Amino acid sequence: MKNLLFILLISISFSSCAQKNAQNPYGLKVVNDFEAYQATIKSNPNNELVEIKKVIPSVVLDIRYATKNNFMKQVMYKQGKAFARKPVVEHLKKIQSILNKKGYGLKIFDAYRPYQITVAFWQKASDKNFVANPAKGSKHNRGCAVDLTIIDLKTGKDIPMPTPYDSFEAAAAPHYDKLPAKIKENRDLLISTMQLNGFKVIYNEWWHFDFNGWQNYDLMDIPFEKL
Template identity: 65%
Template sequence: MKVSCLIFFVLFSLFAIAQSTPIPKKKLVVVSSYNQYLTSIKTNSDNELIEIKKAIPNIKLDIRYATNNNFMQQVMYKQARAFARKPVVESLKKIQKELNKKGYGLKIFDGYRPYAVTVEFYKKASDKNFVANPSKGSKHNRGCAVDLTLIDLKTGKEITMPTPYDSFLAAAAAKYKNVSPEAKKNRDFLIAIMGKYQMNVLENEWWHYDFSGWKKFDLMDIPFEKL
């Protein structure tokens, strides 16, 4: 009986120690070295950040963060360019091709976002639910997220969606029900065709799409000027 009590006491003590010992936080790795980035491409060509407009010439760009027309109300990018990892761009090519056959096209608002910009967003955003926490980084920082909408090829104008881009309204959610039938139809059409090519909508932003293989890519903090 004494032996059993002793074993129990030892096991209980070990359990208590384990519970009280803080779990070490995993250090956030952010690649800021351009040479390190180039080395990663040699290891795996999928790591390349490709300029979307050069890969898909007929795609439209509206890089809001290179202007004052954004929720920050200030210029965040020195250049109005959009990049994404190679597999993401390959998906966008297929999506654009299918959309063009239906009379539509993509307009890109944002792609790869340097980590330093995400830090600034989090500092100043009034609603933290719509910006990534720098402690984890963003899929934009990995080059695996794009913000976009649909345009009519004939007019070049955006088609009706539940909200404007970067809206903090509840209607911005991907499954928000209280929207017009036209907006719902267009939103759901975009979500479906993006999902078909491994680009999954973010729950609270109908315009934001994450590449399904994002986990294998590093967070990046390399400015557009170097790419």
């Protein structure tokens, strides 16, 4: 009886997440209730949104959406933190180790992104090719995408890439070819390392990587301060 009641409560929580409103105008299944989120962790520990810095202390964070240094020109996150699903963070830890042996390390710009932020991006972005359509949701909303680059451990500086982060230029595409050889080498090092270790780069952003298996995770709208 207790198990039946528990299942009923969870189903009610999830069904309420699918109602259309200002935060969820498309009526998607979006987990926005913290207790419902915790229940998913009990059923599968991999659902946990883990703070990346706590698992990989050496990773560098540059959370642009916690500042005004982003294409929105406004602060979108209340905290400059990065979260991702547990398996995502485990793979990033492995990648960090691989890069460290070569004298490099990861710098993360963004990871898990609450769904309502994706809605805000879509409303304001001038080029919709560079933002996720909230009618489908983003892999970021699932805690299964990361935006990142590589730093040189000796200098602590970013290694040169084709464009700055969040650029809307054609050169941001991972297969753009009209670049100096060293820039392409740097970009391809990042992409190959990520893709050999559980991620796939998207077609128009060299910095954005989706975790293989993202389909297994729900869209989320839990703010950082609750995690």
